[in-house]
Amino acid sequence: MTERCVFCEGEGGRTVWRDARCRVVVADEAFPGFCRVIWKAHVREMTDLDAIDRDHLMRVVWATEAALRARVAPDKMNLASLGNVTPHLHWHVVPRFTDDSHFPQPVWGARQRDAAPRALPPDFADDLARDLRRAIDGA
């Protein structure tokens, strides 16, 4: 990297799964269950990865989506890889609810209503970590 990068310098959230290539973090966002899947190396675009690494990263994204759907039963899942602010490859994996603060806007869009983020069980991150180990590592 040529400039300071938050995903090179820090975890970007509470890490619930990792391997040598990427990690899953629960983000500190006002949307409960908002996770990010962050590629370890400072790579810019999905098409900068080779096909094997791309498939690996997406397998982790799908596992994260599946675990979140099972744990929090969202009305919709939102997936995005933008990187305009932090051009270090990462995926937003966001459970959405029709009564959340921004629905049906993306979480980056205009707020639609006052809505307190719904509470997650206190052991949500530990449960998600176990889900991901099981789904990805078969452990």
Next chain:
Amino acid sequence: MTERCVFCEGEGGRTVWRDARCRVVVADEAFPGFCRVIWKAHVREMTDLDAIDRDHLMRVVWATEAALRARVAPDKMNLASLGNVTPHLHWHVVPRFTDDSHFPQPVWGARQRDAAPRALPPDFADDLARDLRRAIDGA
């Protein structure tokens, strides 16, 4: 589907590639080169597809990203599958420029500046169609 769906009832843009499972359209949006990859069946989430279909859809997304990068040389690519408004599986594949109207916000975020969309060559869609046939079909 249980309600009317724009992606069941219409193409959703100018179709530049299709097969039996999905299509790529150039969208009518104020971001030149904005494409969508639309799954044909009315499916809601990526994890509602089986792994083979998921891989196929993403292979088309990567081919679209690669073709757009080669054709319009964006500063950043943005990828998103949201579906809050239209819960019919589709990917936004959006070339972004640091001087476009919304950068670094997502295209769904707050406008940052007045900026006319940059012009694309008149045969852009035909060229993209040829790129995709070559990349995906080997034709």
